[in-house]
Amino acid sequence: MENQLETCKNCEQQFEEDFKFCPHCGQQAKDKLTVKVLFYNTISNYFSFDARFFKSFFPLLFKPGYLAGKFVQGKRLLYLHPAQMYLFITVVFFFLFSFIQRKQVQSLDESLARTLKHEKIADTITNDFVKDSINAVKLAKRKKEDSIARTEVRKALENNKFIHGFNDAKIDSLVNAEDFRKNDGMDFDFNEESIDSLIAADAPDKVIYKEMGMDTDAGAFKRRLYAQALKFYKSRSGGSILQAFYDTIPIAMFFLLPIFALLLKLFYRKRGSFANHLVFSFYYFSFLFTVFSIVIGINFIWDIPGWINLLITLSTFVYLLLALKRFYQQGMFKSFFKGSIITFLFLSFVAPLTATILGVFAFLFY
Numbered sequence: 001m002e003n004q005l006e007t008c009k010n011c012e013q014q015f016e017e018d019f020k021f022c023p024h025c026g027q028q029a030k031d032k033l034t035v036k037v038l039f040y041n042t043i044s045n046y047f048s049f050d051a052r053f054f055k056s057f058f059p060l061l062f063k064p065g066y067l068a069g070k071f072v073q074g075k076r077l078l079y080l081h082p083a084q085m086y087l088f089i090t091v092v093f094f095f096l097f098s099f100i101q102r103k104q105v106q107s108l109d110e111s112l113a114r115t116l117k118h119e120k121i122a123d124t125i126t127n128d129f130v131k132d133s134i135n136a137v138k139l140a141k142r143k144k145e146d147s148i149a150r151t152e153v154r155k156a157l158e159n160n161k162f163i164h165g166f167n168d169a170k171i172d173s174l175v176n177a178e179d180f181r182k183n184d185g186m187d188f189d190f191n192e193e194s195i196d197s198l199i200a201a202d203a204p205d206k207v208i209y210k211e212m213g214m215d216t217d218a219g220a221f222k223r224r225l226y227a228q229a230l231k232f233y234k235s236r237s238g239g240s241i242l243q244a245f246y247d248t249i250p251i252a253m254f255f256l257l258p259i260f261a262l263l264l265k266l267f268y269r270k271r272g273s274f275a276n277h278l279v280f281s282f283y284y285f286s287f288l289f290t291v292f293s294i295v296i297g298i299n300f301i302w303d304i305p306g307w308i309n310l311l312i313t314l315s316t317f318v319y320l321l322l323a324l325k326r327f328y329q330q331g332m333f334k335s336f337f338k339g340s341i342i343t344f345l346f347l348s349f350v351a352p353l354t355a356t357i358l359g360v361f362a363f364l365f366y
Contacts, residue, residue: 056080065326082282093289244366
């Protein structure tokens with residue numbers, strides 16, 4: 001008896017009805033759509049949340065460098081793909097972190113609101129003696145800051161005479177100048193009463209920018225800075241800037257991770273291609289976000305003491321050393337030396353520079 005043929009709903013190729021899967025595309029022959037199938041396919045396709053995740057999770061935590069080594073060796077179906085693991089764990093981390101950042105944003109807004117309230121109370125004081133006393137304190141503080149700044153500038157100029165070639169007279173003229181603290185950048189030391197009056201009168205922003213100190217021939221970048229500064233002055237909402245900063249962190253991580261892999265490539269030039277170092281970086285950053293997620297989860301229940309946080313931080317560095325030793329097959333001394341330099345470069349230069357760029361970006365586009 002001849003077998004009946006069935007048509008695949010996916011590729012529209014025919015196959016025998018006894019087959020459970022289409023031999024042409026691999027789709028299940030009788031794949032009835034249910035809620036269970038829908039969500040299982042979504043999770044498995046985007047996060048591969050199957051047996052491979054559980055086979056990979058514990059080695060990730062307790063066998064530093066093991067998963068990266070196996071993946072590079074060619075065992076790529078037994079364990080979860082490094083990019084998929086990184087994606088899944090970062091999604092979990094930023095979900096948990098969203099509760100913390102929401103609290104921090106709210107706290108910052110409340111703090112600014114209290115500060116603004118105190119300033120308004122001080123401005124409404126009718127007693128001239130008290131008001132004059134407040135202004136005198138502000139002036140004294142400003143003069144003290146100005147004096148400290150002049151002293152620091154003088155020291156810097158005197159210590160670097162061999163570079164700029166200025167004599168003592170020239171240094172004195174620079175340091176003692178009335179406007180020595182002004183520069184071509186932003187100057188937010190404007191008259192708040194004048195700005196408030198212009199805002200109350202619905203004056204055009206261009207007029208307010210000029211009152212704030214912006215030059216008429218200012219470039220696009222500087223005009224953007226003044227626009228955002230005025231926006232902040234009107235709203236007094238620092239939380240929105242902080243929120244914009246946090247929102248850019250996930251995007252920044254996709255740039256930081258390859259930079260970390262590049263540092264590995266510089267110190268392990270003969271230990272494989274850049275892809276190998278990228279695999280190591282994916283698994284190591286997955287470990288970091290796993291640890292941070294666990295710490296955040298515990299803090300929801302119990303505030304972790306500072307000494308425990310210090311131990312956790314040190315443990316991530318120890319994990320890196322062990323992972324480097326296993327993955328690159330070098331001794332502990334070389335792993336410690338290279339791992340220390342890589343960590344120093346990443347934390348001292350790459351991370352602060354990234355934070356600065358994110359801060360500027362957050363201020364410009366919040």
